[in-house]
Amino acid sequence: MTTSGYQEQREQVVQAAKLLTDAGVLSHSGHGNMSMRLPNKEHLLLTSVGRIDQLSAEQMVVVTLDGELVEGKIEPVAREIIGMHTNVYRLRADVNAVIHTHSPRATSFAMAHQPLPCVYEAFLRFGITEDVPVAQWGPRGSQEAVAYIVEQLQQHPTVPALLLANHGLLAFSRDPLATAQLIVAMEEAAQLILDAQTLGGARPFPANALERERRHMQQFGSAH
Ligand SMILES: [Zn+2]
Structure with missing residues (x-):
């Protein structure tokens, strides 16, 4: 398999996978998949294997935005x-x-079909100012599953992540590392919210806090 192209971008994806692994936010199986938009804007790098806890720069293929394989070999699961x-x-x-x-x-929230509440300060730094919504379940890779994702993206045009019902999460940001950091923040938030239930449950931000944060981000740009 050729790895002659896009070495810098491949390294960025590997570094993001390493952050997810080191932070301990992958499931036991190490399952996941990652992609990155390439500078020509028409192609993506996409991981070609079913787990990302030991990802190497060779384990990526190049695909078009229509999903056509341009370079490399990909496992059916990917x-x-x-x-x-x-x-x-x-x-x-x-x-x-x-x-x-x-x-x-x-993913516990995805199992329960409950949005991940926006109650954690770290969310604001990643531009999340609303609860992370849940896309309904469809068979893996089916048009139905993709349609439910598209539906949520259209209903929540600025949210940088979705939960996938009975499945997992999907996060998206400006580069692989920022996206991995966003997933770490989501996992921290989920853990804290679940833990807070033993103390009567997480409380919302003060009134108008999220609106103030949105205005602040419009003025200064978000930190993500
Ligand atoms: Zn999955």
Whole structure:
């Protein structure tokens, strides 16, 4: 398999995978998939294997925004998730990286079909100012599953992550590292919210805090 092209971008994806692994936010299986928009804007790097806890720069292929394979070989388990990635890029011009994981605590909310509440300060730094919504379940890789993701992206045009019902999460941001950091923040939030239930439950931000934060981000740009 050739790895002659896009070495710098491959390294960025590997570094983001390492951050997710080191932070302990992958599920036991190490399952996940990652992609990155390439500078020509027409192609993506996409992980070609079913787990990302020992990802190497060679384990990526190049695909078009229509999901056509341009370079490399891809495992069937990775091929079927292409649409989950390509549709995010199609709908979000500002997104340059997409990561899917089964991060356990965030995925607990996906199992319960409950949005991940926006009650954690770290969310604000990543531009999340609303609850992370849940896309309904469909068979993995099916048009139905992709349609539910598209539906949520259209209903929540600025949210940088979704929960996938009975499955996992999908996060998307300006580059692979920022996207991995966002997943760490989601996993922390999920854990803290679950822990806070023993103390009567997490409380919301003060009134108008999220609106003030949105105005602040419009003025200064978000930190993500
Ligand atoms: Zn999955």
